[in-house]
Amino acid sequence: MVIERIPSGIPKLDELIEGGFVKGSCILISGYPGAGKTIFGFQFLLEGLKRGEKGIYFSLEETREDLLDDIERFGWKEIILEKEKEGKFLIHNILPSSIDKISSEIIRYTNLLQPQRIVIDSITLMENAWETCQDIGKLRRSIFSLIKELKSKKITILLLSEAKKDEIGFEEFLVDGVIKLYYLAKSLPRALQITKMRKTKHSLELIPFEITDNGIILKKII
Ligand SMILES: Nc1ncnc2c1ncn2[C@@H]1O[C@H](COP(=O)(O)OP(=O)(O)O)[C@@H](O)[C@H]1O
Numbered sequence: 021m022v023i024e025r026i027p028s029g030i031p032k033l034d035e036l037i038e039g040g041f042v043k044g045s046c047i048l049i050s051g052y053p054g055a056g057k058t059i060f061g062f063q064f065l066l067e068g069l070k071r072g073e074k075g076i077y078f079s080l081e082e083t084r085e086d087l088l089d090d091i092e093r094f095g096w097k098e099i100i101l102e103k104e105k106e107g108k109f110l111i112h113n114i115l116p117s118s119i120d121k122i123s124s125e126i127i128r129y130t131n132l133l134q135p136q137r138i139v140i141d142s143i144t145l146m147e148n149a150w151e152t153c154q155d156i157g158k159l160r161r162s163i164f165s166l167i168k169e170l171k172s173k174k175i176t177i178l179l180l181s182e183a184k185k186d187e188i189g190f191e192e193f194l195v196d197g198v199i200k201l202y203y204l205a206k207s208l209p210r211a212l213q214i215t216k217m218r219k220t221k222h223s224l225e226l227i228p229f230e231i232t233d234n235g236i237i238l239k240k241i242i
């Protein structure tokens with residue numbers, strides 16, 4: 021069976037994962053605030069745009085305006101605005117509400133635009149929206165069925181997630197891949213670690229990376 025892969029948009033990362041993310045898979049990008057999750061997400065979507073694919077950035081966190089401000093520095097704002105006009109891209113803000121409302125909004129916009137790639141920023145806020153109800157079983161089932169539906173449309177999904185200390189969240193079981201973004205200490209470089217990637221041979225090493233004016237760049241891989 022041939023596994024179709026799509027480039028991640030992060031230079032050199034694809035070499036470490038047999039050529040890219042498995043098409044139609046769901047990858048969790050986890051890290052503390054400032055780790056580079058949003059930048060990673062935009063690089064992933066921009067790579068799709070370069071290849072004529074469509075993309076949506078669903079944000080429960082930052083507003084559309086703040087996100088556009090963030091990416092202007094990298095020279096991405098103009099491309100995004102242009103592609104939005106062409107109907108190939110969307111930054112869509114979702115107000116935190118019940119998990120079912122969030123899910124149906126994601127599905128509705130996905131059906132409208134029919135993207136090949138989407139980013140959901142963040143699953144942590146999706147879960148928080150549900151916290152008051154405390155029915156963790158229902159939360160998991162809802163997130164699981166949302167992901168299942170998106171994957172059935174062959175969409176490749178990046179789920180951004182706030183890192184939890186020394187704890188494996190249920191999301192890590194749910195997804196096909198997990199990439200952790202770390203900043204370890206002042207004197208050490210940022211590093212990422214691929215801790216799970218179904219159907220893929222990969223190492224568990226810490227891979228140093230930098231955030232530059234061009235976005236995330238992996239440093240020399242030993
Ligand atoms: N031009 C730049 N050069 C270097 N680092 C940058 C640049 N722009 C942003 N950063 C770094 O990226 C961080 C923000 O990344 P972001 O993807 O928004 O993080 P997250 O979404 O994980 O909270 C900033 O805190 C800063 O450390």
Ligand SMILES: [Mg+2]
Pocket residue numbers: 057058081141
């Ligand atoms: Mg962010």
